[in-house]
Amino acid sequence: MPRLLLTGANGFVGKILTPRLQRHGFHVTAVSGTNIADQSTADVQVVCDINDAHSLAAVVRETAPTHVVHLAAVSHVPTSFIQPLQTWQTNVMGSLNLLEAIRTHAPNAFVLFSSSSEVYGGAFQLGEPVNEDTQCLPLNPYAASKVAAESAFREYFRQGLDGVIARPFNHIGAHQSHDFVTASFARQIALIEADKQAPILKVGNLDARRDFLDVQDVCSAYLALLDLTGNTEYPRCLNIASGHSRRIGEMLDALLAQSIVQIDVQLDPARLRPSDIPVAAGNSDALRKATNWQPAVPIEKTLSELLDYWRKKICHEAIIS
Template sequence: MSNGSPFKRVLITGISGSGGSYLAEYIVNHQPGVEVHGLARWHSTTTTDNLRAIRDRITVHECDLMDFGSVFAALQAVQPDAIFHLAAHANVRASFTTPNAVLSNNILGTSNLFEAIRLAKLDPLIQLCSTSEVYGQVDPKYVPITEETPLRPASPYAVSKVAQDMLGLTYFLSYQLRIIRTRMFTYLNPRRTDLFATSFARQVAWIERGLQQEVVHGNLDSVRTLIDVRDAMRAYWEALLYCEPGETYNIGGTTTMKVGEFLDQLVALSSVPIPTRCDPALLRPADVTLQIPHVEKFVNATGWQPQYSFEESMKYLLDYWRGQADKFL
């Protein structure tokens, strides 16, 4: 596929977050000539450290998606020709504790964004970042999971992402907003601490440095397909270049294993013995498994393939957290 970019100015919602910051880095480093803008809430400033490597090459606008006026003003100022909508409360387990906060933030924030785009009379290409969590507890007969698999959300977070997904379809059908919906499967993201893989890597690094005694974990039996966050963010860019507005696309890797098997492989990379223990507090009221994607629709549209091996991704994840642990010594 061509490396040329049809976009002059892109906007990333949630740019200071774990995914948004990696996406911004990808665009800055691999798409020269593209102006990168981002939206971040004032109380997200503690996470702007994620952007330290590219801070002087992007423009961050203070904006809360729950505040329609600030969203409208930011869009008027930026006039983007492409938007990546990544901002969300994305902690699945926390959504059982604070469901209303997660539902209102994710659904109304997305509604505000789409309404502001419509009322500002802008016509950007829009990538709506959804998740494999929308498929929820999948009947084995639907595995591997295609885009037509019934949605069976098993957490308030997943419900909020289904609503975002359907809003994307609604605004495409009703107002011709050019929205491409992507459903990302499990990725290895060092900056997102609520993911099981990141939690395990952080704990292993802490134990290696004598900062912790054991790894605590929840359900180890869930089956996931894993991808590197750097491949995932490149996939988002490819989605806007080659995918069709109004369509949904699964994105995921090719390495499939149980959560417990991932932990075993991570422990094998460690320089010291790693005791592990199940903490009942880490078990969700309902969990998902068999998160194995069918990604041919996306691959056929884009030609995208993962560039990082599972071993490279795992080392990248663990080395990141070893570096964080060293700051405490």
């Protein structure tokens, strides 16, 4: 059975990806910087900070993975402005720590690095879906750190490491932190419905358009990329995108339409990004050609599940409080 090391296992995507990896036939070692959730199905659970090079090397040596999926990162853009040093340390040096550990202890492993569509930044100003050849023009510390980490992976690929860089676009779904836009909307609606917040929903820029995907579709893309192991006929960097953008206000309207109460919407200047872009969409033709992947989950279903998740979570918190 192939052995897979998953970093960032306790994060939004990691929790959802773990059981899917297992169903795909992998023995999963889940690595997280904090205690892994009790509900994790991972075969082995390890607490290890990727900034601790010595401990991370020991984990790689002991588990001898055939595959590695690297999700661990400081991934919240506003946080990257507030904590740039931590963002660069974790996203760049943490990635280098992992690469060195793999080079030394698992040189034949296939490595999937989860980068981000944020790397394109200013290139979105062109107004067309970007592809992998589009110049990266990062507009925030998070995006810049991902560009730097990509450079490190490309160098190790040049030296013979097998693997691929994925650039997923905005992926959403149940269990995502309310630091992110659609989860914030859903949480506020749930709080209002439970009489735990005044019937005013605070928002940032609703006119921005983003390429949204269900997190399950992104996980499906990761699984398809892992199947490329041993195949040399694919690009080293691949977008994961739907190919078209949706207005954030449209996503909010879809959530509000499911609410059982009247809610007013109010602009909160604190929720506006210092360097927002009006439209972002990605071209994932290369991924489709390499793996036959395509999005399968309707965004309406995603939003319904997201709101249902937050309703249940708020209700549960009220019961135990």
